[in-house]
Amino acid sequence: MDAERLLTLLALFGGRGIPAWIDGGWCVDALLGRQTRAHDDLDLVVAREDVERLCAALAEAGYVPRDAGTDGAPYPDGLEYLVDERGHQVDVHAVGVTPDGDGVHHMANGEDWIYPARAFAGRGRVLGREVACLAADVMLVCHTTGYPLDATHRADATALADAFALPLPPFCWAEDEPGERAGPTDQPSEGEPSDGGAAGNGSPGRTGEG
Numbered sequence: 001m002d003a004e005r006l007l008t009l010l011a012l013f014g015g016r017g018i019p020a021w022i023d024g025g026w027c028v029d030a031l032l033g034r035q036t037r038a039h040d041d042l043d044l045v046v047a048r049e050d051v052e053r054l055c056a057a058l059a060e061a062g063y064v065p066r067d068a069g070t071d072g073a074p075y076p077d078g079l080e081y082l083v084d085e086r087g088h089q090v091d092v093h094a095v096g097v098t099p100d101g102d103g104v105h106h107m108a109n110g111e112d113w114i115y116p117a118r119a120f121a122g123r124g125r126v127l128g129r130e131v132a133c134l135a136a137d138v139m140l141v142c143h144t145t146g147y148p149l150d151a152t153h154r155a156d157a158t159a160l161a162d163a164f165a166l167p168l169p170p171f172c173w174a175e176d177e178p179g180e181r182a183g184p185t186d187q188p189s190e191g192e193p194s195d196g197g198a199a200g201n202g203s204p205g206r207t208g209e210g
Contacts, residue, residue, distance in 0.1 A: 001026070001042045001088050003035055003127050009042065009090065010131060012061060018054050021045040021120055022133035023093060028143065028156045030124025030133045032163055037152065041089035045103060045115065045134065051080065051094045058082050058090060136164040144171040 006026060013020050022030055024043030029035045046054050055063075059082075066081035066089070080092040095103030101117030115138060122135035134142065144157050149171050161168045 001039050001090075005088060006042055006126055007129060007131075009058075009061070012057050013054060016053060016057055018050050018057065019047065019132070020050075020054065021122065022124070022131055023139070023142065024091070025143075025153075025156060026126070027122075027124065027133040027139050028160050030126050030131050031122065031136050031139060032159060033125045035126075036156075036159065041091050043091045043093065045093045045095055045105075045119075047103070048094045048096045051092060054092065055080060055082065063088075063090060136160060137166055140164075140166055141169055144169045148172045 006022075010020065021027075021044065022042070023045050024041070025037070025039045026042055029037075029039075044054075055065075062084040063082040064084075066083050080094070081089060082092070083089045093105055095105045095115060097103055101120070103115035103117075103119065105113040105115065107113055115134070119134045119138035120132075122133045122139070124131055124133045133139070140157060140160050143153060143160070149157065150173075154171070154173075157168060157171070160166070
């Protein structure tokens with residue numbers, strides 16, 4: 001998923017009045033104001049009531065649900081994977097918005113991942129254009145929780161922490177990563193919210209972000 005394609009999709013959503021916040025690896029790069037690596041996909045956080053319209057817009061742009069058999073089914077409150085014929089992928093994280101402005105993402109394991117209201121005040125830049133993305137402190141927690149970090153994702157987290165003078169949250173290394181395992185190594189215990197960012201009810205169980 002390249003920068004030009006990302007901006008084209010955001011313009012498509014904006015033209016239809018669909019708010020969407022960049023998550024994942026592209027969020028890190030938007031917050032840094034520069035692209036630091038290639039990205040397999042585009043992660044988006046979208047309000048539950050807007051998911052169907054966003055997926056319809058993606059369908060008109062040639063994107064279809066990745067998993068066979070889901071085509072035409074109601075969009076669940078969860079994670080949607082959509083791809084085009086060239087393999088460009090968009091991952092849609094649906095959230096219910098609480099009266100306080102928090103976003104509640106229902107995960108496949110039955111637990112909730114909470115995006116605090118301040119998460120949606122984030123702003124970054126892609127190719128010099130301002131984009132809506134998750135706030136840096138929340139993104140840092142999201143990017144280090146729920147899956148072992150490989151060298152690429154650790155570099156993302158370290159760059160973000162350094163740029164915004166944020167403490168690097170606890171994380172665990174991917175088992176197949178070579179070399180010394182410097183830095184934090186333990187995940188928050190089950191049921192323990194992560195300070196300074198999104199809090200999960202129990203083990204977050206988020207999938208690895210692109």
